[in-house]
Amino acid sequence: MSVLLQATRRNKGPRAALSNLRNNGKLPGVVYGYNIDSIPIVLDYKETAKAVQTYGRTSVFQIEVEGKKVNAVITDVQRCALKGHVKHVDFLSINMSEELEVEIPVVATGESAGVKEGGILNQPVRTLKIKVKPAEMPEHIELDVSSLGIGDSISVRDININYEVLNADEDTLFTVTPPGVAKDDTAGQGDTDNADIKATEAPESEN
Structure with missing residues (x-):
């Protein structure tokens, strides 16, 4: 609707x-x-x-x-x-009635086994590009990461969802790195490019 x-x-x-x-x-x-x-x-x-x-x-x-x-x-x-x-x-x-090519946010579900051991869950790719009819377009796509141990990862080739995915097979969606290994992008960080419009008062003049 x-x-x-x-x-x-x-x-x-x-x-x-x-x-x-x-x-x-x-x-x-x-x-x-x-x-x-x-x-x-x-x-x-x-x-x-x-x-x-x-x-x-x-x-x-x-x-x-x-x-x-x-x-x-x-x-x-x-x-x-x-x-x-x-x-x-x-x-x-x-x-x-026609399919669209759209970018849909990817969301992790479950707690990774590697994270329980002190590892860090990273999300290098935050959206999936899919083909879908407008009425069937999801708000987000959930992927279970609970089986990921330290050093494990999930790539596009590993997932099975009910949409045609246009990303490259080798694109990494989630990976768990050992403690102390710095990464620029973690699953807990926000994504400003896909942030919603905030329901606040209208912005002031930018002069």
Whole structure:
């Protein structure tokens, strides 16, 4: 079931106009793709943030603009480099009967045997690119890591899920390293690229 978001057409203008929209609780964006011309839009910041936090960034959203409703997915979220708040969102209008190629977050379940022995669970690849119909698109993909001992790993070739995976077979999803071996990316760290829009007050001017 898609989530309805009300939008209005946005007139293109100077950066000051965009800042004014954001200061008044609005979120600039664009919707383009299947059965629609590219339309610059503006949405309510809090309403959009609440929908994304509730249903997940990989959900199908129904955008209503100028009396027309289209099913769409989020393809890009632009953030302020300094403050981290969302500045702009791109929506791709889709055909619900056709498969999409989408990036879905991978989540570890269970406690690794190696972690119980003091090892560190690392997640070098955090998303899987899959082909899936919009109505069947998962919020995330869970992989059980409980059998991983120190030195063990799970690669794409090792998994068996009900989706066509487009990643390379050798891509490592999880690995357990010995204690004291430093890694840049661990499974416990956040992923800013896939972070949700936060349901906070609209960002202040960036002047």
